[in-house]
Amino acid sequence: MNKFEQLLRVNHIKVTPQRLRIVEELYGHVHMSIDELYQAIKKKFPTISLATIYKNINAMIEKGFILEVQIPNQKSKYELVKPSHSHVVCQTCGKVEDITLDLDTIAHKAANLTHYQIKEEALVLSGLCPACKAG
Ligand SMILES: [Zn+2]
Ligand SMILES: [Zn+2]
Incomplete structure (x- = not known):
């Protein structure tokens, strides 16, 4: 089990290859918009839809695992939850x-x-x- 899989499990989030990929991308890039995530995930899962990514992100936001960073005049970015900053x-x-x-x-x-x-x-x-x- 890699550390991302472990992270999902301790947060009681069902582990799927798509979710693992999202977490890996966010870990590597720190802040990503939904479009950036979509482009990155599509490389490995060409058939994934934007709606599926939204659904996965929202499920992880609900668990308090991912944070939506709202930025004035820009699309939201997403990040893994860290101490308040x-x-x-x-x-x-x-x-x-x-x-x-x-x-x-x-x-x-x-x-x-x-x-x-x-x-x-x-x-x-x-x-x-x-x-x-x-x-
Ligand atoms: Zn600049
Ligand atoms: Zn941040």
């Missing part, structure tokens, strides 16, 4: 990177302003990545 996004090439920020002060302020109980602290910051800035 923020994202920087390039507005030109769409590259997404993880960043760990201390958001306690912001969360505290937000709670005071809105009277919400803040449970998750994550931000999406966007701009130009070093490559696009240079280009």
Whole structure:
């Protein structure tokens, strides 16, 4: 049993070759849109449909195993669930990177302003990545 199969099993997700492939791709690329995943998975499973990928992704989101990262003006990216973190996004090439920020002060302020109980602290910051800035 490889580590991806083990990951699925400990999260009580039924192991299928397609799901294993999705997890492997996300592990390798960190953040992928549904289209990027579709292109990657199709190489190994030429008959797989976009709907099947959506169905598998959603099943794994429900189990709390995959996270949908919603990005303004861009299609969502998907990633394997990790400790809470923020994202920087390039507005030109769409590259997404993880960043760990201390958001306690912001969360505290937000709670005071809105009277919400803040449970998750994550931000999406966007701009130009070093490559696009240079280009
Ligand atoms: Zn860029
Ligand atoms: Zn991330």
